[in-house]
Amino acid sequence: MTMLERTLSIIKPNAVERGLVGKILARFEDNHLKIVATKMVWLSRPKAMEFYAVHKERPFFKSLVDFMVSGPVVVSVLEGEDAVKRHRDVMGATDPGKAAPGTIRKDFGESIEKNASHGSDSLDNAKVEISHFFSGLELQDYARR
Ligand code: GDP
Numbered sequence: 001m002t003m004l005e006r007t008l009s010i011i012k013p014n015a016v017e018r019g020l021v022g023k024i025l026a027r028f029e030d031n032h033l034k035i036v037a038t039k040m041v042w043l044s045r046p047k048a049m050e051f052y053a054v055h056k057e058r059p060f061f062k063s064l065v066d067f068m069v070s071g072p073v074v075v076s077v078l079e080g081e082d083a084v085k086r087h088r089d090v091m092g093a094t095d096p097g098k099a100a101p102g103t104i105r106k107d108f109g110e111s112i113e114k115n116a117s118h119g120s121d122s123l124d125n126a127k128v129e130i131s132h133f134f135s136g137l138e139l140q141d142y143a144r145r
Pocket of ligand 1: 060063064093094112113114115117118119121
């Protein structure tokens with residue numbers, strides 16, 4: 001039994017800068033991940049630190065935050081059956097060097113840090129991450145369909 005889920009995508013600053021937004025969004029749509037909300041935002045440092053708080057003790061935390069505030073990002077809510085896992089599969093492994101052929105990170109990632117995209121890693125985290133960026137007003141309601 002599959003479940004209709006929603007997950008958060010962030011197209012990271014390196015991919016936005018390189019003009020890859022359209023190509024990455026197309027990968028989602030080609031893989032049955034419907035874009036139900038999307039916008040470009042430039043993260044503040046406090047916001048980026050809050051978003052990645054789970055990593056705050058890691059040695060790469062400061063570098064990751066510096067990278068995530070280095071330019072605008074495109075945040076989207078993706079919806080589909082098993083969207084959380086499906087999106088992670090379409091993105092590929094965290095390290096582009098280890099990601100499978102045909103994945104976003106393999107094709108567009110530049111390093112383990114500048115890996116082009118973020119995707120929620122669980123349904124619970126997806127709900128929290130979506131609420132970081134989108135209000136209820138910006139999200140289409142299941143009930144209205
Ligand atoms: P994800 O869920 O696949 O994004 O991976 P993680 O939650 O483990 O890491 C979050 C983000 O931190 C990754 O997407 C990378 O941008 C960055 N990152 C992870 N591991 C490393 C690392 O070893 N070095 C650096 N510089 N960045 C890392």
